[in-house]
Amino acid sequence: MSEIRFDGRVAVITGAGRGLGRSHALLLGSKGAKVVVNDMGGAVDGTGGGAKSPAEEVAAEIKAAGGEAVADYNGVHTPEGAKGIIETATKAFGKVDILINNAGILRDVTFIKMTDEQWDGVLKVHLYGSYYVTKAAWPIMRENNYGRIVMTTSAAGLYGNFGQTNYSTAKLALVGFMNSLKAEGAKFNIMVNTIAPGAVSRMTESIMPKEVLDLMVPELVSPMVALMCSEDFKESGHIMAAGAGHFAKAQIVESKGVYFNPKSKVTPEDIQGKLQDIVNMEGAVTPPNAMDGVGKFFKKG
Ligand code: NAI
Numbered sequence: 001m002s003e004i005r006f007d008g009r010v011a012v013i014t015g016a017g018r019g020l021g022r023s024h025a026l027l028l029g030s031k032g033a034k035v036v037v038n039d040m041g042g043a044v045d046g047t048g049g050g051a052k053s054p055a056e057e058v059a060a061e062i063k064a065a066g067g068e069a070v071a072d073y074n075g076v077h078t079p080e081g082a083k084g085i086i087e088t089a090t091k092a093f094g095k096v097d098i099l100i101n102n103a104g105i106l107r108d109v110t111f112i113k114m115t116d117e118q119w120d121g122v123l124k125v126h127l128y129g130s131y132y133v134t135k136a137a138w139p140i141m142r143e144n145n146y147g148r149i150v151m152t153t154s155a156a157g158l159y160g161n162f163g164q165t166n167y168s169t170a171k172l173a174l175v176g177f178m179n180s181l182k183a184e185g186a187k188f189n190i191m192v193n194t195i196a197p198g199a200v201s202r203m204t205e206s207i208m209p210k211e212v213l214d215l216m217v218p219e220l221v222s223p224m225v226a227l228m229c230s231e232d233f234k235e236s237g238h239i240m241a242a243g244a245g246h247f248a249k250a251q252i253v254e255s256k257g258v259y260f261n262p263k264s265k266v267t268p269e270d271i272q273g274k275l276q277d278i279v280n281m282e283g284a285v286t287p288p289n290a291m292d293g294v295g296k297f298f299k300k301g
Pocket of ligand 1: 054
């Protein structure tokens with residue numbers, strides 16, 4: 001197996017001053033990528049931004065190891081900030097080949113107590129931030145007929161988590177974003193995939209026991225991200241889970257289901273009578289796109 005390298009490739013990694021983003025940046029930088037280390041600083045809830053040191057330190061680390069990197073301090077959560085991040089890439093390195101949408105914040109609180117500000121703030125960074133930066137990078141990738149984009153989802157989005165309705169909503173929305181974007185990127189050699197990471201960081205250090213956290217190093221997530229950013233990875237639409245040495249694929253599937261005659265009346269009781277068959281997940285499939293998903297309504301058998 002040949003070594004995966006990123007020589008000549010320009011990678012933008014958002015929220016790369018700490019945690020997972022830092023680890024992705026160091027790995028890609030060590031494999032020849034020119035890295036834009038974006039991070040606006042700030043606390044885990046997104047307040048108090050403006051610290052330059054996280055991005056600066058990671059860029060310095062990449063350079064000290066013989067790589068190429070530039071720090072960027074823009075916030076992903078505004079269109080202007082996102083454009084600024086991509087401009088940093090084009091000014092320093094002339095293009096963008098790889099985008100890892102990783103920046104994130106938490107504002108955990110039960111739904112009953114959640115304020116609009118806590119809801120909006122989390123959606124702004126995770127969902128709008130990924131949208132704004134992707135929007136700014138997209139024309140460049142199309143023009144160059146090359147792009148590798150990785151969204152960052154979460155088990156909280158895929159499966160739910162108490163006290164995280166804002167975060168779960170934003171994180172699963174990124175899967176929907178990927179699903180449609182992959183179709184638009186295909187003919188331009190732009191692959192769009194998603195990581196569902198599990199790693200110790202300031203986001204998770206207070207909610208998991210130490211013996212678990214000791215195994216959950218960000219360096220056990222980044223290799224999967226790097227693979228999805230590589231030239232040879234010619235697939236789109238994967239949700240890959242990675243954490244503590246475990247790698248897996250997550251998928252939205254639909255059961256084979258049950259067909260009633262569409263020209264006859266169907267009652268709730270008819271459905272109740274067939275419920276066990278409807279929810280039987282044996283032979284469940286993922287339609288490649290919405291049209292195929294809807295189209296199967298008309299295919300009996
Ligand atoms: P972290 O808090 O260590 O790193 C996130 C970085 O994003 C911080 O350095 C922060 O300054 C930066 N950031 C926040 N808002 C920003 C903005 N508006 N613009 C630019 N940078 C901004 O957290 P961690 O754990 O490394 O998280 C990275 C990503 O992985 C996040 O999207 C998070 O939701 C996701 N994730 C992490 C999991 C974990 O187990 N650590 C689990 C599932 C998802």
